[in-house]
Amino acid sequence: MMQNQHEPQSAAKSPKPHRNLMAWQKAMDVVVLVYDLVRSLPSSELYGLSLQMRRAAVSAPSNIAEGAAGRSPDEFRRHLAIALGSLSELETQLEICSRLNFSTPEVCEKVSGLVNECMALTYGLRRSLAAQASPAKG
Numbered sequence: 001m002m003q004n005q006h007e008p009q010s011a012a013k014s015p016k017p018h019r020n021l022m023a024w025q026k027a028m029d030v031v032v033l034v035y036d037l038v039r040s041l042p043s044s045e046l047y048g049l050s051l052q053m054r055r056a057a058v059s060a061p062s063n064i065a066e067g068a069a070g071r072s073p074d075e076f077r078r079h080l081a082i083a084l085g086s087l088s089e090l091e092t093q094l095e096i097c098s099r100l101n102f103s104t105p106e107v108c109e110k111v112s113g114l115v116n117e118c119m120a121l122t123y124g125l126r127r128s129l130a131a132q133a134s135p136a137k138g
């Protein structure tokens with residue numbers, strides 16, 4: 001019997017382990033919200049703030065996925081650090097949006113809240129990898 005290509009696979013068998021990570025899932029949600037937000041920015045920001053926000057948003061889940069793709073724990077942590085940097089950039093860009101009144105405070109706060117949640121999950125994942133790499137002291 002052939003397996004349906006759309007059936008979920010277990011984490012152990014999944015060729016895409018990043019899909020099981022909450023940090024990646026939340027980062028993907030951030031991308032969707034950012035793309036929705038930048039549609040409302042002035043056209044003068046198409047190649048400025050809008051482009052920077054989209055790049056930073058896309059970078060976060062991309063780096064989480066790349067790091068999870070069978071790399072060493074050190075490489076995975078390095079990619080998580082890059083994702084955290086992108087999320088920090090995005091947080092700053094959201095503040096700029098808010099200060100320039102390019103979006104409503106509610107929209108900026110909603111996106112910012114999800115960015116912060118994603119950052120917390122990514123920091124937690126990074127700490128978990130670091131704890132696995134360091135030998136237990138006894």
